[in-house]
Amino acid sequence: MSDNQSSTVSDRVFHNYPGAAYILPSDEQEGERLRLQHRVWKTAFEGRILLPPFRGQASYVVLDSGTGTEIASQLAPGAILHGIDIEKRLFPPSHPSNMSFSVASITSLPDEWSDKFDFVHQRLLVLGLKNKEWPLAVEQIFRVLSPGGWVQFGEFGDWRIGPVTEKHRRMYKALLDSRGLNLDIYADLPEILQKANFTNITVEKRAIPVGSWAGKEGVGSRNNFMSVFRSMKAFVLQSGGLGFVETEEDFDHFIDAVEKEWDETEGAEVNAFIIYAQRPAQ
DSSP states (O other): OHHHHHHHHTOOOOOOOOOOOOBOOOOOOHHHHHHHHHHHHHHHHOOOOOOOHHHHHSSSSEEEESSSSSGGGGGGTTTTEEEEESSSSTSSSSSSEEEEEEOOBBBBBOOTTTTOOEEEEOOOOTTTBBBBBBHHHHHHHHHHHHEEHHHHOOOHOOOOSHHHHHHHHHHHHHHHHHTTTOOOOOOOHHHHHTTTTOOOEEEEEEEEEEEEHHHHHHHHHHHHHHHHHHTTTTHHHHHHGGGGGGHHHHHHHHHHHHHHHHSSSSTTTEEEEEEEEEEOOO
């Protein structure tokens, strides 16, 4: 990588948690993108954020992994919400009084949290957890859930919109594979949950339109994904381009071509998945 490339691609703040695989920034620009992502996600699921049937309780204790304040509005006023992340940079500066935060990893939760939570929520950690860490994370969630408690995961799935996008997906997968990440974790989670003894495993799928052909909604969702893709420039170039690009200019032109294909392909969609399951009551 040239000096010019280094100065251009390294001006974002990234996670520095020891051993972390996360390959997105943790700066304010990323905070803005996450807020856009939340709007895209909420729209895709008809304004719903939490799908499991656990709202009958007057009050309950909730763990939010990779946290924000998004789920707070979906909870009863008596709920107690605790958020964790591997870094505190993106903890919201203002939050409801029933919400607290701590720096922790979902793969290693405190022993004293066993059987503590009625619900665990985790969304879009495909770039945060290594493939080998997912079963451990699910086991930890099972342990900290109270009997009868629920877990919900949300992940984006596949997108095959055209030849440029398919080529980009191969590059994206090669990058994630090189870092031990699993692009298709949305498809593997039901089996991981089953092996961890969860029951009532349910998958809900939604198609999100992407590109200017779909109007304001399509532009917003397109911008969210393109921001993610462009943020990966440093990692792709540091990996030698993975056989897809050679220079920063190559990378930029590639992502521009993907964006153009999305804008011009009527029906272009990205799939979103919510997977939820229950720890047995007995």
